[in-house]
Amino acid sequence: MTGLTLALRRARLENRAFWRNPAAAFFTVVFPLVLLVIATMALAAPLGGSEQAARFYTPSMMAFAVVTACYTNLAMGVVLAREAGILKRLRGTPLPGGAYMAGRIGQAVFVATLLAAVMALYGALVHGVAVPLERLPMLLLGLAVGAASFSALGLAVSTIVPDAGAAPALINATILPLLLVSNVLVPLDQGMLATVAAVFPVRHLADILAAAYDPASPLAAGAGWRAMLVLATWGAAGLVVAMKTFRWSPRG
Amino acid sequence: MPARCYGPTVATNGKHPGDAVRVRGLRKRYDRREVLRGIDLSVPAGSIFALLGPNGAGKTSAIEILEGYRERTAGEVEVLGEDPALGGRAFRERIGIMLQEGGLEPYLTVAEVLDATRTYYRRPRPLDELLAAVALTEQAATRVRRLSAGQRRRLELALAVCGSPELLFLDEPTLGFDPVARRAAWDWIRDLAAAGTTVLLTTNVMDEAQSVAHRLAVLVDGVVVAVGTPAEVVGQGVELTVIRFCLAQPAPELPRELVRAGALVAGDVVEIRTKEPTRTLRDVTGWALGQGVELRDLTVRARSLEEAYMELVESARA
Numbered sequence: 005m006t007g008l009t010l011a012l013r014r015a016r017l018e019n020r021a022f023w024r025n026p027a028a029a030f031f032t033v034v035f036p037l038v039l040l041v042i043a044t045m046a047l048a049a050p051l052g053g054s055e056q057a058a059r060f061y062t063p064s065m066m067a068f069a070v071v072t073a074c075y076t077n078l079a080m081g082v083v084l085a086r087e088a089g090i091l092k093r094l095r096g097t098p099l100p101g102g103a104y105m106a107g108r109i110g111q112a113v114f115v116a117t118l119l120a121a122v123m124a125l126y127g128a129l130v131h132g133v134a135v136p137l138e139r140l141p142m143l144l145l146g147l148a149v150g151a152a153s154f155s156a157l158g159l160a161v162s163t164i165v166p167d168a169g170a171a172p173a174l175i176n177a178t179i180l181p182l183l184l185v186s187n188v189l190v191p192l193d194q195g196m197l198a199t200v201a202a203v204f205p206v207r208h209l210a211d212i213l214a215a216a217y218d219p220a221s222p223l224a225a226g227a228g229w230r231a232m233l234v235l236a237t238w239g240a241a242g243l244v245v246a247m248k249t250f251r252w253s254p255r256g
Numbered sequence: 257m258p259a260r261c262y263g264p265t266v267a268t269n270g271k272h273p274g275d276a277v278r279v280r281g282l283r284k285r286y287d288r289r290e291v292l293r294g295i296d297l298s299v300p301a302g303s304i305f306a307l308l309g310p311n312g313a314g315k316t317s318a319i320e321i322l323e324g325y326r327e328r329t330a331g332e333v334e335v336l337g338e339d340p341a342l343g344g345r346a347f348r349e350r351i352g353i354m355l356q357e358g359g360l361e362p363y364l365t366v367a368e369v370l371d372a373t374r375t376y377y378r379r380p381r382p383l384d385e386l387l388a389a390v391a392l393t394e395q396a397a398t399r400v401r402r403l404s405a406g407q408r409r410r411l412e413l414a415l416a417v418c419g420s421p422e423l424l425f426l427d428e429p430t431l432g433f434d435p436v437a438r439r440a441a442w443d444w445i446r447d448l449a450a451a452g453t454t455v456l457l458t459t460n461v462m463d464e465a466q467s468v469a470h471r472l473a474v475l476v477d478g479v480v481v482a483v484g485t486p487a488e489v490v491g492q493g494v495e496l497t498v499i500r501f502c503l504a505q506p507a508p509e510l511p512r513e514l515v516r517a518g519a520l521v522a523g524d525v526v527e528i529r530t531k532e533p534t535r536t537l538r539d540v541t542g543w544a545l546g547q548g549v550e551l552r553d554l555t556v557r558a559r560s561l562e563e564a565y566m567e568l569v570e571s572a573r574a
Contacts, residue, residue: 005375017364017372024363024399089358093412096323096353097419098345099376253325 007103014099014107015114018081022111032077032115039189040065040123044131051191058131062123063143063213064188069119070150071179071188071206074112078158079165079175082108087168087254095252109155116151127217139216142228146212149232153205153239159246166255182206187214205238275334276301276423276454277322282331284317284478291317293478294331299471304445304455306465309475310569315458316356316427318475322456323353323425336423349377352421354412356428362401366392366411369400370418377419386414389444391437406432413441417448424448426457430464442468462562466490474565476572486561489568496559497533499540501526501551508547514539529559 005013022028043061048054085091094104127133135143161178165171183189185197186207192198201207208231215221215228277299284292291314299305309315320326321333324340324347333340338347361369367383374380387393390410395403403411409432416424426445430438446468449455459465465472466486473483482489503524510519510526514536520527530536537556544551 010376013372013375017361017368020368021361021363085361088360088362089355090361092325093353093355093359093415096325096348096351096355097373097376098349098378100345 007100007106010099010103011106011110014104015110018107018111019114022077022081022115028077028081032072033119036065036069036072036119037122037126039068040126055131055133058127058133059217060191060214062127062131062133063217064210066120066123066147066213067150067186067188067206067210068183069123070116070147070209071154071183073116073119074109074151074154075158075161075179076175077115078108078112078155079162080171082159082162083165083171083175084168086162086251087171089254091252092254101252105159108159109152112155112158113151116147120147133217135216136219139219143213143216146209146216146228146232149235149239150205150209150212153235153242154209156239156242156246157205158242159250160242163246163249163251179206186210205235208232208235274301275299276303276336277305277456278332278334279318279322280332282318282321282333283329284314284321284326285329290329291478292321292329295475295478295480297473297480297483299454299456301454302449302452303470304449304457304468306469306472307456307458307475308460308462308465308472308565309458311460313475314478315475319425319427319456319458323351324348349419350422352416352419352424354416354424354426354429359415360400360408360411363399365397365399366403367396369411370414373415374418379420381418381420386418389417389440390414391440406434406437409433410437410441417444421453423454423456426455428458428460430459430461438464462560462565466561474568476569479572481568481572482564490559490561490564496529496531497536497556498559498563499528499530499533499537499554499556501540501554504550504552508549511539511543514543 022032040061043065044054044057047061048057051057051060082091091104095101124135161175165174182201182204183206185192185201186204187193187198187201188206188210192201198207211231212228212235275298277297279295279297282292282295282297283290295314295318297305297307297318307315307318317326321328322335322340324335324343327341335343336347336350340347364372366387370386371383374383374386384393387396390413392407392410392414395407400408400411409429413426413429416426424445429445430441433441442464445455457469469486471483471485472489473480474489475481503526510521514528520529528536528540533556540551543549
């Protein structure tokens with residue numbers, strides 16, 4: 005069987021296990037969707053109306069969904085599989101390591117895509133906020149580069165988690181602060197925290213998706229490419245770290 | 257004593273079989289601790305080889321080096337003619353591994369885990385045969401997390417076998433099995449070996465090793481202290497027979513020559529170890545008949561592997 009077929013089969017298998025795991029399915033799928041609905045309702049007044057709130061939160065929750073599916077969910081899944089000896093067992097079979105990782109990434113990207121589609125529909129049908137057709141390529145490319153980059157970073161961060169007990173704390177500690185200062189969970193466009201956030205990848209993904217939804221955004225004029233480049237550079241760095249330090253066995 | 261008293265012997269067809277595993281001067285060091293200190297092993301193709309030894313003796317380190325999981329510090333290792341440290345996909349196609357613990361996806365069913373792993377191999381065994389062999393046919397649709405510890409272990413055994421390996425590694429395979437499952441598992445492993453599969457296992461259950469293994473090695477503190485057929489390891493040069501009985505109270509003293517022959521008296525239990533079982537048994541029964549004493553629960557048996565093993569470990573550590 006070719007590597008690609010094996011990777012697709014792995015993705016399907018991981019996906020089946022994913023939906024049967026209540027913790028994974030809740031935090032990755034239900035949480036971002038609930039957050040989107042609540043934020044567009046509760047923050048309508050401070051943001052100047054429900055359409056304004058939806059214009060901010062639809063793309064920002066898409067960014068959040070990409071990060072939780074591809075970074076948090078992928079890193080947690082890999083660490084738990086490694087600590088349970090699943091990676092070690094698979095390593096002893098002819099399954100190529102790359103096919104396993106591609107399967108994991110494929111599953112994460114599938115969930116991220118599904119969430120983005122549901123959110124786009126929610127924004128359009130409930131709040132009348134849609135992506136202008138000429139900006140659709142930007143949205144799709146941003147989602148693709150974001151998913152790839154955060155998957156690579158998720159694999160990279162799995163290598164610094166020593167054991168299963170430390171996984172939720174360590175993985176969330178690396179991403180929650182960034183989500184808070186990157187104009188994702190709360191609007192935060194200016195100031196020192198926003199400047200710091202601009203170094204890291206979350207802000208750039210949020211900017212690209214927000215620009216796709218906002219015809220007046222200056223990013224569309226070309227700064228969009230710069231944001232993509234920063235995002236992709238982070239992803240490439242993550243890939244290098246992951247390839248160099250990835251572990252198939254628990255420590256010891 | 258002929259070897260068949262202890263279990264099956266490898267059919268060699270008059271020829272010397274090749275070795276599936278050959279190890280010379282294997283050393284493994286973690287930081288400052290050396291867990292394998294120069295090991296030599298040969299596992300003939302098509303045989304069942306048991307690696308015995310107390311916890312921490314280096315069994316798992318040795319077997320994981322042969323599987324390709326760990327790198328060795330020094331020595332020569334050849335597994336199916338290849339260096340496992342360099343073994344790629346083609347090498348892993350030829351081996352099957354049952355790790356000491358774990359490795360199952362909790363949210364998948366028994367059939368899903370088995371079927372997925374089967375697709376990684378070119379010559380997978382039929383799913384039905386695998387399920388039946390480990391008595392999990394009824395649990396095929398059960399998720400792994402709902403299985404008992406013994407059922408999980410059986411699934412791990414089926415996973416190790418599912419690619420029709422030439423060489424099967426089993427690290428403490430029957431830990432947690434109930435007696436029925438244990439016997440079924442060994443019957444299956446014997447059948448696989450009879451069909452040509454080489455089996456290298458570790459265990460701490462001595463009667464199991466004695467009945468199933470063609471050859472075994474005892475590893476203590478990183479050194480092989482005994483190697484050979486079970487008969488050879490039990491005998492270690494002196495073939496001992498154990499005669500054991502209870503003396504009805506009140507009983508006269510045992511004759512002096514029997515005490516000298518090695519009688520151990522604990523309470524009313526007498527145990528005599530002898531190299532001349534026929535003569536000693538005649539002496540004991542003659543004495544008992546003469547004294548009018550009944551030898552209750554009289555047994556005569558060969559020294560067990562467990563007894564030989566205990567002595568080997570104690571003397572190696574003394």
